[in-house]
Amino acid sequence: MKNRVWTLIFIPFLLFYALPTGAAETEDRKWQDESMYYLMVDRFNNGDIKNDYEVNVQDPKAFHGGDFLGIINKLDYIKDMGFTAIRLNSIFDNEENGYHGKWIQDFYKTEEHYGTMDEFKQLVKEAHKREMKVVIDFEINEVGPNHPWLSESDKKNWFHEQKKGEPPYLNQDNQDVKNYLIDAAKWWIKESNIDGYYLGNTDLASESFIREFVKEVKGAKDHFYLLGGVQSDDPVTIAHFQEMGIDGFIDYPLSKNIRPIFDQVDNSLSDLITNKEKIMADYPDPYLMGSVMDTDDMIRFTHNAVAKNQHPGPRWKLALTYLYTTPGIPIVYYGSEIALEGGEGEANHRQMDFRTDKELIDYITKLGELRGKYPSLTRGTLELLAEENELSVYKRTYEGETTVIAINNSSESQNITVPSKLLEENKELRGLLSDDQVKGSDKGYTLFLDREEAEVYILAEKSGLNIPYVIATIAVYGAFLTFIILAWRKSKKKRAQGE
Template sequence: MYKTCTKTLVFPLLALFLSCQAFFAGAVTISRVEPSSWWVGMKNKTLQVMVYGPNIAKSVPTCKYPGVTLKEVARTDNPNYLFIYVEIAANTKPGTVAIRFTQGNQSQTYNYQLKARTDKSGALGFNTSDVLYLITPDRFANGNPANDNWDGVNVDRSNPDARHGGDLSGVSKNLDFIKDLGFTTVWFNPVQENKMPRGSYHGYAITDFYKIDPRFGSNEEFRDLTKTMHAKGLKVVMDMIFNHCGLAHPWMTDKPAKDWINNPDIYVQTNHAKLTAMDPYAAKKERDILLDGWFVPDMPDLNQRNRHLATYLIQNSIWWIEYARIDGIRQDTHPYPDYAFMARWCKEVMVEYPNFNIVGEVWYGKPGEVAWWQHGSALNKNNSYLKTVMDFPLTFTAEKAFEKTGNERGSEASGMYQLYEVIAQDFLYENPNNILTFLDNHDTGRFNRKDDDNLDRFKQAFAFLLTTRGIPQIYYGTEILMVGAKSEGDGQIRKDYPGGWEGDKSNAFTPDGRTEKQNEAFNYLRRLLQWRKTNEAVTTGKLIHYAPHESNVYVYARVKGNKTVLVMLNASGRDQALDMDRFTDVTANFTGGRDVITGKQITPDQGKVTVPARGQYILELN
């Protein structure tokens, strides 16, 4: 019976399949078009459209639309991809461009939308007047539990490496909290789709560059969020990754070209030897492994030397700027992709949006190594066009600089001197103002520690961060003393914000939900952040500092016009009476100053000001 039934069913089905295959053999099928839409009036008149479908490369595309010219039709070794390059004249009107794909006697028309650039908000960039609040969206707040689970990957808050359910809605519901704290800008860890088997909560294994991960929300929700943030006076920075994609990206099952991915046939781990990017003596093999090796087996390394992929990635970032009107981009692993491509990307974005800002993750331990990557650097004969770099040397120094060193008299080994020494090397930078400063982020151990018995270290560090040069960034949860060591795993430095989930035992978004110590830290940071907004000397003024070679007290001033802020950081374990005669070139005719934290008036006593042990003054001179 079983065999008879099998024969009875199989032959008619096979005949039907073959007849259908013959019928559709000449059909033109389009499965995907990227970008799905574009805008008229862009400075770069050339648009690449990537078309995907079975044997689409065998078709011939044509279009007739006033102002739109078909420049090139490019095919690769994969017949399922077609790259169309069109030129859009400056006077082109928005509308629907009918692109006709003809293959033999079959054809298909795709209606491509050219939109008007009606939204002029955003794209403002960020600068020294801003303070960035870095959020890992999966761990901040869950505003919509309905989108928690997707495609078999479920929320599990007991697992520090699983999805926890935070989303864009959770951020939206806490915007007033962020603004009231004093932040001007929110930097989101990646929010694009990460459809990976294990969840990829961090966002760095992208599987769709043009789509917000549905567990965070939709493209429309992200665009609405940026509009709301702009209306509240907040800016938006979007994390992007050009070095790699996620292993589950559709490209990995059907590559657009053989050279789309570096080392596609055998796994080669990157050596992380970032110095080879600038080392004049580096062996080619060493540099190739840095650039072409994979970060991890789940993140294939993209080959930006493929001209179609390079244009695809550049257009993708421009698409997000224009679509959501974001204000800035933080580029992950900046030294790892092809250098010429990254320079081209930075340049093209900045030409299109002159006020925009890009900060690159250039993870190096010395100022000269970081400075090499900055736009216009005298150290680098090939301009990177990267406007802002990340001050990892300052981060690593600050981690220890505010410790109880026991060094009462100070020396070149003291924490304050080492901090001073990093700042003193700003002569290496083309523009010391375009440096992102931070004490920690989503990849480092948290600055706050479990064994901090008081807030001395916290207060000194943030007094410094928010008054020195550069653009400060603060990691979410720092204001409530969240802790986590890198050695404990990344999930421990990206914990859930208490109160962000319904049913949480405490709600740190409210004063009643915070401990006394947390409220002390929160209020201290809030006072500093809100004050910083009002003081031009700190945000745009000149920095003048003094070597802390005698007392382990670091003294510096921020000066603009007739406004001067004097900062005094005493890292020693005893009160220090400082002779103010040393600082007359910044104190000039000022007779005293108001401490911005306590409101107390500080006046020299017999020419001296005493700074408390492990204490600080931030004085607005008067």
């Protein structure tokens, strides 16, 4: 009796909270749906002091103690921010002070400062338990400057002739070199079950090697992701390598365009979307490109903002809003969530600090939540709707779902009207970062944004009296009251008979 009463009481509330959100139905997860956190193992978190050999945190060129166990201990921290994948620098055995992973000695061993092979396997397992994918950097062009191969007479043909001031580059046209790199790459997939590789300086490698590497490595595991990097910032050059089968590349042309826009307030956003559309047109699959503000080989975005006397928090919020809401896989470099400072070289590789203000972390978490909830933000078309000076509005549309993004890079509050012809009429825009609500009118949708703020809206039916819901509620409550009355009469009758 009591359970039936409570069930009837809760039905109206269930009806109320089951109102449609406007989000498209979730589909099978694809790489373009991911958001990636890129970290340097040595500079992230020290979880095991037993592998701290010759560690010196005061020396920017020495090992600092970060390891696989340290990452495992922070996987929830990364996942809670909404990241669905992590990328690690090269984890292979390195020469002395090779904290960055680029001075490889042995492709079949883990760097001892990072931990053991078993600990790395555990890292991958723990990430997969959290439905997070793991990508590692795989060096295809170089080994350490003192690698034994360089002094072995039978391996002279393993390297190109060294030019002054440059490292010795591997000769991938040599069949032995080609076999070694491909076999090692496949071995790591089989041993550890990783989900992807980053291939730096792809443009330095032999094209025939790249094609064979792609074929063999992708054949080793379904849906394996290959991310590349080239020294050129020409989209056409990057597209040439993407056509070889590498899924995506770090979108340096994008970074080159947007970093100077967002590192200072009152910069015009007029080229924000038009440049993006031009770049997208050049790539075979722009949705698989890696969108970045920072990497390990450039001056940190925070440094640029501070150099211009800007508060880095608002600068990062606007930049990340753009990164998360335009086509491409957002790849966020460790420390960005705390606006970590850093100049060139080792100054970029500062130690992560987890004792810091959480405001920016909370903002990234919200962006990650929206990106995971609304497929239009990862799969949708891109269209500029309106722009005036430092304020831009664009939309993403996918299978009936439309999100609208507004970014105000101005030091003044501004409003802007999106004409009705560019959005469906008689609807409303509901703010997803705040509680803003904009109803459509004959003129269109007028958005108001405070200075240095952004908003993500979902286009939805106008809120108001929901007639079907009201009728259903009345019917449920009517049935509930009828039930109570009948139960009361029955109870009263039993008591009377008992007397």
